[in-house]
Structure formats: C-alpha cells, structure tokens
Amino acid sequence: CMVRHYKFNVVLKNSTKLCSSKQIVTVNGKYPGPTIYAREDDTLLIKVVNHVQYNLSIHWHGIRQLRTGWADGPAYITQCPIQPGQQFLYNYTITGQRGTLWWHAHILWLRATVHGAIVILPKRGVPYPFPKPHTEKVLVLGEWWKSDVEAVINEALKSGLAPNVSDAHTINGLPGPVSNCPSQGHSLPVEAGKTYLLRIVNAALNEELFFKIAGHQLTIVEVDAVYTKPFKTDTIVIAPGQTTNVLVTADRNAGEYSVIASPFMDAPIAVDNKTATATLHYSGTLSSSRTILTAPPPKNATSIASKFTNSLRSLNSEKYPARVPLKIDHSLLFTVGLGINPCKTCVNGSRVVADINNVSFVMPKTALLQAHFFNISGVFTDDFPGKPPVPFNYTGTQATNFAATTGTRLYRLAYNSTVQLVLQDTGLITPENHPIHLHGFNFFVVGTGLGNFNPNKDQNKFNLVDPVERNTVGVPSGGWTAIRFRADNPGVWFMHCHLEVHTTWGLKMAFVVDNGKGPNQSLLPPPTDLPKC
C-alpha cells in the first residue's frame, strides 16, 4: 500500500448554468470536484486549504475511519470547522474497503457544489468479482440552484417555510437541455461491443433519483463500496449519499442514447420533475443521427423503486462474506419524520422540524468528538431514547405527537456491541422517504416493509444470510427499514437523513462508541493541527 497526497484548495469560482451565472464554492475550481483515486489499504493525506469566507469541513462519505474519527469531517461532530484562511490535513487509511465512495463539504449547504467521487481500486493483483470492464467512468449526479444556495436555506430557516426546490439536476455538472436554455449535457463516449463500469454517485442535496440509459440494461455489481450479487435492471434508484456501480455493454446499433437522472418523488406533497440528460455516444455515430430517448419513470413510481431495492443482496462469497451480527445487544426503534414546532419569528407562527424519537438534534458549539475524548462536560448527554417516548400509529394520519423536544443527546455503545436499529417513518405531516446515513460503519439492511414495524411478525422474516451492506439506506415512505451493525469503531458517529433540508431541520443524532480494552481498540489521539472552535 502507499501514501497518496492530495491538495484541496477551496476557492470561489464563477459558473454559468441554465443561462445564468453566479459564484460557487469549489474545490480547485471544479464542479463536481476532483476524483480521489486510491487502492484498498492506502493512506490518504489530503490538505484542505480554506480560501473562502465560509467555515468549512470535508467528510469522506462511507470511509470507515477505523479509529481515526478525527478525519471524518462533519462540522461540530468530529471537528471544529476550518476557518477562513486556515487549513487542515485529513489523514486516514482506507481499511478493507474498495469501490466507489465520495467526499463532500459537511457544514451548512456547501455540499451543493463542494463534492466529488472517491474511487478505491482493489489491492494490486486482486480482480473484481465480475468481468473486467473495458474502461471505468465516474458519473456524479447533482442539483443546481440559480440563486445562492446558502441564501435559499437561510431564507427558509427564517420564514419557517420549506426551501425553494432547485432549478436543475446535473450529470457531471451539466443539466443537459432544459426549457428556454439550450444547455449542453455530459457526453459519455463508448465503443460498440465494449463493457463499461459506471461509478454513479448521488450528490444531490434533496432528491432521490432514478437513473437509466435508453435501450440499455444495467448490471448492478456494487453499492456503497460493497459488492452485490449481480442483477440486471433498466432503472436504478439512488438516494443522496448512495453510490452504485453498474456494468453497461454497448450492445446496440451505433447511435446516441439518452442517459437520464430524474427525481423519485414519493411524498404526496412533492413537486419536482426536473430531469438531467447526458448522452451515451457510440464512436462512429453519424452526426445526422437522432438521439434515442427514454422516458423518466412516472412521478410516484414506488413499485419500480422497491423492486430495485428489494433486489439488492450482498455478494456474500467466500472472499467477501456478509458478517451479519446474529446476537443483538441493543435493539432500538427510532421514528424518523417531520413535526411542527412553534416559532415566534416564522410566517405561520410555527415551523417544520424533523426529529428522531421526537428529539430534534441541536448542533453543539464545540465538536462532540473532542468533548468525548477530553471529557468536557456540558456539551452532550448520552441519554438518547432507544425507543419512541410514546408508541402510536406511526404511519396513520393523526394530529398528535407533532411536538419535538430539542437536545444534543447521544446514544452510547460499548466497544464491539451489536445493534439492531429499526427506522420507522412517521406520517405526522406526510410520509416521506428518508435516506438515513450512518458515519463510521457499514450496516446490513436485514428487512424493510410498509406500515408500522411489528416485532412479532416482521422480525422472523429478516434476511440474516445475504442482506445488502451499505452506509445509506432509504426508509420507505410510510414504512420501516431494519439495519444491523457491530460497534467496532470507537468514536462519535453522526447519523442523519441525507436530504439536506431534513438534516437542517434536526433529523440527526449521534452514537458514541467507547474504547475497547484490547490493543488497537481505542480511538487514536487527535492530530495536532485539528481546528479549534
């Protein structure tokens, strides 16, 4: 293994899209930002220099950060932000992971433009467990506002109303043609007969997306940097935070085929139909030939989405076994959803909040990991409720249990203890899909269903053999998802909805995992250049 050095200069850059220009925050002037390439077990040294007027931090989404939580990146969780003019060296080793992950700013809404892919190749000489592709391509899906993104959220926080939806989706930074602006789309050149590995990242702020290529089948081989049993589909669904690797063979007549990313809107109140378009371009295509189009799935195409997610299985081979925890130490039930709280300054006298078990998380003023490591009291409590305060009909429509409490409450886990966590969506305002992301771990998705989770009936149907393993999972609208993981990574680990609007409203919490007693079971000491609050 080797040490790889990267330098991230965070700078403003002028950008023109949808026939209008604005300044955006970027890494090295790029949107999406640079792709990081590494191999399994390499060490990364990434120097982030803040040249803009915002506080910032960068998160390496999906990297386990075994014992190096200091480099995880969420602001006020594992580190204080890097202030304007300051820098921080993120130093970590990629342990036992290979596949596609990504990095993004983890403060305010800066990740709208501050993000990029991480490609981790297998160790030298170790093949993929699928046929070797001719070439690999990274496709980063994004979301674009014509106005300033920080202004969008600040306005929403002040008014207590939902923020404006974006103006476009993008594929590798380009929206493709949109009404009244002839924007260019990303072009993906292919040669007839060859097979390609597409590494797809959903970096959108607030939108789950469908992705498809006209006339071509996609073979899923990996999600969230874990190999899956291969299966074929014409449409994938990908939530913000998730990554999906697919094989696609250029097995059609030479031509141009449209590649689309369109929103999967499963909430009844959702309003968004902006499709990003790229083109799969066969070499030798006549310039006169017309692009072969594909239609986006219908608006509430829940059956397409659930068919896709229910098909995902761990590869679970001898070489890549699924180590699902069978004996459970902590059995938790967390409701995830929206509520309404009073607000004096807000337009309607109230605002939408989001919470877990009725706790709307309050960001601390100093980083939780420091408070934990240095035993600083008064920053957090470790009394996060393991179940809802009052059981109710979670997916029914009843106007009770709106009110959320607030607090910086964590849930404490002993080193190496095992957790089963059932995430239950609530329909208090509206049922909605929540892509929940856990830092520091992969987890197994052992079950999912609609309605209220019923332990007596649902638990014995769990898949404990080859459940998909990932770091971000959608809790279905009006339903539940059960995950299992082993707390083998000491530190403080954020868990939140990866729809940025819900995170902002408080749909987040953190686990604190104590050190173990054995060698190599403790959090390492903090780096000397760790930013101060």
Ligand code: C2O
């Ligand atoms: Cu990709 Cu805490 O986020």
